[in-house]
Every structure is written in C-alpha cells, then in structure tokens.
Amino acid sequence: MTEQTGTFVVTHAEADSAIVRDVETAQVHTLASNPGVEVHDVLEATVAPDPPLEVTWQVVEIDDRRSIELVDSDLEPTQHSKELAADADVGDLLQEERAGTGEIHVFRVPVDEVETAAQDVLEDEETIARAARLEAVRVEVRRAPDDGVLSVRYLPD
16 A cells, blocks of 8 residues: 545544545545544645555645535525526436536436435535535525525635
8 A cells, every 4th residue: 555645534533643535536534633623624735655564654745734614504405596497307316517617516406305305415414525525614504494405615715
C-alpha cells in the first residue's frame, strides 16, 4: 500500500481514532489516531499506511479542512425548483448547477413520504460525500409537503 491523496469525509470519530472515506473511490481508511477531526469534516489530505503492520492508516498531511453543515430548513423549495419538478414523475431526480458553484437536486416524491425522504437525505452519508465533491460547505434540505417536492441545495457558503 502507498500514500493516497484525495478528498476524505470523516464518517466516524473517537478521541483516539477516526474513519475516513475517499469521496471519489469510496475507499474507507481506519486511522490509527484522530488528528483532531469530527464526523462530517472534509479533509483534502494525504494518508499512508501506519507502520509497522500497515492495517491502519495515518494522516500524513492536511491541505484543507472544512465542515459540512446540514440544514433541515423550514423553507419551501424555490419557485424555480417547484417548476422543475412540475413535469417530473414521482421518483425522478433533477439536477441543476447553481450560478457560481454548487448544485440543486430536486426530487418528486409521494406527498405522504416527503418528510421521510427529507430525513433520509439528511442522514445519508452520501449527502456529505456529494457536498465534498461539489466543494459545498452547507447542504440545505427544503420541502413542499403539499406538492411532493424536495430540494437539496449544495451551497458553497
């Protein structure tokens, strides 16, 4: 095994260890020590096998560190998001780039499942990984329960 440089999301953190996941390859690395990270932190870093057994990893260098804020918003999706979803079938996902950076994902879901879908997005580890890939620091989940529309906004700040 050799050093690996990439973007990692912290999926588990304790005082003396942590688990990070490469957001591009989904490879999981158990760290032999915790370099001061918390769950949902995103690291632009280099990791390497921890000698002598090389069954765990160590952080060699951290180039950047940021946290991803998950926001369960009480706002409804924007009018534009609702218009995008108007012609979509239940189960469809529509993705649109934001002006500048980030993305907006709009889902059509059954009206009685909007709240469950919102909670699923907020609890899904992949939401954080996607935010890391998009260089977002804030993920905002909005819902329109009466319309069956859920929007997930990946925001740079």
